[in-house]
Amino acid sequence: MRLRRALVASCLLSASFLVATANTPAAGAHAGHPHTHEHAGAHAHGAEDDAEHRAQDLVGVPLHEIEKSTADNAARIARQTGRQPGKAQSKVQADADPGVSGAWSAVLPTEVVPVFTAVLPNGKVLIWDSVGDNPTESYPDHSFTRVMVWNPADDSHRRVDLQGANLFCAGFAHLPNGNILIAGGNANAAMDGIVRTYVFNWQTETFTRGQDMAGARWYPSVAETANGEEVIIGGGPTTAEVYQANGAIRSLTGFTRYGARVYPFLVSRPDTQLALIGPTNPGYTINTAGTAAITGTADRDTINRQYGSFVTYDVGKTLVVGGGALTEGGVANVPTKTAVVVDTNAGLNPTVAATGSMSTGRRQHNATVLADGSVLVTGGYNSGAGLVDLAKAVYAAERWDPVTGQWTALAGADRARQYHSTAALLPDGRVLTGGGGICSDCQKVGYLEKNIEYYSPPYLFKKDGSGQLAARPVISAAPAAIGINLPFTMTSPQAANIRKVALISYADVTHSVDQGQRYIPLRFTVSGTTLNVTGPQTGGVAPPGQYMLVVTDNAGVPSVARNIGVNKGYMPVMSPMKNSTGRCLDLPASNLAPRTYVQTYNCNTSKAQAITRLLYDSSIRILGNCLDIPNQSFVNGTRIWMWGCNTSVAQDWEYRIDGTIRPIRNTALCLTAASSANSAQIKLATCSAPPAALQKWTW
Template sequence: MTRTVRVAAVTFLVLWLAASKVAAQTDPAVAGQWTSAAPLPFNSSALHLLPTGMVMFYGVRPTGTDTRLWDPATAITSLMPLPGYNVFCSGHAFLADGRLFFAGGHIVDGVGLPNSSTYDAASNVWAAGPNMNAGRWYPTATTLANGDVLVVTGKIDNTVGPDLLPQVFQVASGTWRNLTSAQLYVDLYPRMHLAPNGQVFNSATSQTTRYLGTSGTGAWTVVAATNTPGYRDYGSSVMYDDGKVLVMGGVDPPTSAAEVIDLNAATPAWRLVGSMAFARRHLNATLLPDGKVLVTGGTSGPGFNNTATPVFAAEMWDPATESWTTMASAQAVRLYHSAALLLPDGRVLTTGGDDITQVELYSPPYLFAGARPTITSAPAAVSFGQSYFVETPDAANIAKVRWIRLGSVTHAFNMNQRINSLSFSQAPGGLNVVSPSNPNLAPPGHYLLFILNANGVPSIAKIVQLGGSTAPAPALPDVIVTSLSYASGIFTSTVKNQGGAATPAGIAIGVAYSVDGVYRTWGGVTGPLAAGASVTIGTNGGPYTIPGGTHTITAFVDDENRFAESDESNNQLSRPITIP
């Protein structure tokens, strides 16, 4: 009798725990909620949130010529002007003035177009831009701190392979600048993020991650190797905070592993964090206004696009705990050519996957956590470092102010999204909010401005333009030589960084020593050198004995131009010396 009671009790406990788990997974306040909307006319391969609040999408292969608009308020699709060529498999990013910039496109699989163009949502007009050096299929486009756009890789055709030459589209002149010193084989659709030092960080798909400096003729430098073995293709990557990057998923067979790197560190290094509950490739990762990262879709089975093993459950990554939580499950299969996009109301739109026209929207748990704060008004445009007024009746209850750059996503990567937490203070009738002052952290363009209460519930966003059509010059280091001496074959100099930013971490600060204009030896230390700081640099190369007589010795800091400076003309110091 006692044993029977015990078995019954254990059985009840197991069933109760299982029921509790199911309830937790289906309670929208815990797991969020999926809803469906009217299907699209064709399966989409890309989503772009325009400054008007509408969403642009287009299809796969032949329907890459057919751009359409989708209205988040009504879930209705409408016609729009057409680009005049196939933008499927292009790279794309928003310009400072809100135009959506496209680079490359589709002829057939593996063969790219050299086209560039812009779509202006305000005027509803497409405009052709100058062609690139060659066709690009699967390139990545990244908006830089000054508003120009970097375009990297993309396949020329199936004989030549990828385009090795990175190019920068110069918005002011409408011309391309070639980074001829940075020609390197880079994987298709590389995951690229503008870093705090003004360079562009390549976080995936290779295990070797790098910076690409875009000043001058460009230069790649190795940053660190990831811990996850394999080629992280069709995984995703997000910059979830200033200079902090999370990568997850990808590889074949797919991995559940996730890693983070802090580019603000003196020596950035990848660090494993909690793994997802499901291995995935062809997933999408979306930044949310509460600072968390939502992962949706993908396949867990081996092979390029295993349709037999779709992952329906969403997962949420919390940067505070660096762990994942399994959320509600979608109905639609989201694999290759699927996309996910944050909307101004805080929901996430999911579409696509080959032959999938079904539209689903995910409402995160914060939409079930009580009343939402409201923004009554906010400025349409602000400048860098500006304090501006956001009118809200909920000012006393606001705990966070964040904005997220408008999304532009395809092939498991959002090329435009990034998030900033903004400083703010209460004011009568609202909040005084300060925009970022550093365009390396927030490049010019349009952002979704959210205010969040103490429960983490966000408002419906206002779309705010940062920086207008131009951005201030990003803060840069400026190294000079302040003293120079010589004794017994050894040169010694003092180098000061009088610029507004540290020199890049891990990049050498080299000094070339010459006598009477002829190079003789060198010295160096490894950065960073903080703004305002000085360092003594001796002789690392072989000592040089200066012959007797009167000579001129010179120290030339950063003689190989390893990093960009605010002033490149003040790097040398010369002085006379008499040797007995």
């Protein structure tokens, strides 16, 4: 049935063609994967695999040639079989009641294949693919990119092609002001990466070139962090880099464990660190301050989830679903139907728990958080084929309920969405899906989807079988920006019926990887038409930036989202803590070992002084460990050391307006430097009145 046009939501795209281990060759080396059945563990990388990757992505071939060849093959196959490649032959029965299984729109053609999709704060969508219809005699030419801005409100678009570089296979994420940082891309027919970064201004719809990276990257991921920085990992070089708030880029020489030319799964942790949780094992907890440090290492599960997808659907909780090529249910060479929940709320190493399985295994699918906090999976195929298998395409969507952990089958799309497809949540609660193709295997089977479809989830419809749209709650007023863990008010005529208030990040999705997708439930109370809400707990939960603010009523119907900014924490994260003598709290030699005593030292920008204050558990953290009172000895003279974070009262601190920091168990004592000298011990001492300079601390 026909639906109202509106905005889209962010689904994830297949994790690039390579299957790689977390430990990869040095910068410039090419990583690949053997085309064999995938099992747990890593596979070696070599020049042959990388050459196949290059050939599969048709690097060096202009898109007009790809499109013509694919169209010719599609026409030939249609004549021979009577079927259009990639088009569903019949709709699932669930389409009859959109209140149960949602509904899909008509297929709309686009001028650019939706390989890379970013939803902007105004609800429009930035979409690009690769090089366009340049004259045959001029290729290989990688000095430009086909780009458009799509408006889901009326399905109009504007071409904003980039001149100067090909952003095919770049990483990208939102900056705090809503602009899009793009890192890396494709240099030439040899599939070399590029060092360039660009910033797309969502208000002027223009590109600006940023500072070059140290390493040329192709298939990196970009992750937003609590202090407003963007971490760039993978894509060839093993040394990660950080795009700083001032636009400068620094190398993270403390993290050199992932250089695969495969988009890594990166999530911001509540404790303000970064977690790398896939697609391969092991995963890492990374403190990105200074030159960075690995503070934890752990396996996720026994499956190498290449071409799987993931969604952070709650505070510190991420669903990782599908992917791989293994033996499951007695059938060889199939992707897994299983899913796990990775929890980064406690400890340096995440905990992992199994949850419900999809009805069928998928790879090259997209997982997208919905406006009510559930997760939608669309597209993919249920065989172990490398990039595309139209005979095994999965058209029906599925929804995962985070409360029950179970999946529900939904309506089926019209088109197969496999390699190089995307899906993204729109502010109006719909999901925009599109793309697929631009690979050698795709070309052979006539698969190129230069179009989009909208999916309207069941929550947009009445539950009476009428197929009519449901009445939606409305956000009538909200602030332009909010703070970390600070109260704010918003109003809604339906406030009494509101059951959820949440922030949802805007999509940055390609190859099944949404580089920043998260749903953040907020605590609230109701008074009349006013909702009294508390902002997200930490900058790790909600990195500073632009978000969709959404309320959901007691019938499960979400509002249209309202754009809202989240400011960096008023007590900056990963920043020094200085006493009144000018020295800073310091972790000697950035030592991660428990029982390392802290000291004061000249203030600098090293990771040894990158302190995170967590308001929700009263802890003070350096490189993932907590400031701790040994043996809970709350007495004058006790020296302070670092220890693994836990719920002990020995790690609970109180911050006074007089600048003192006191253990909650004994507030007569103050955190005190033994002297104003370098390397002075930090201990507990009886608080003086007024506080002495050695007892007063500022952030």
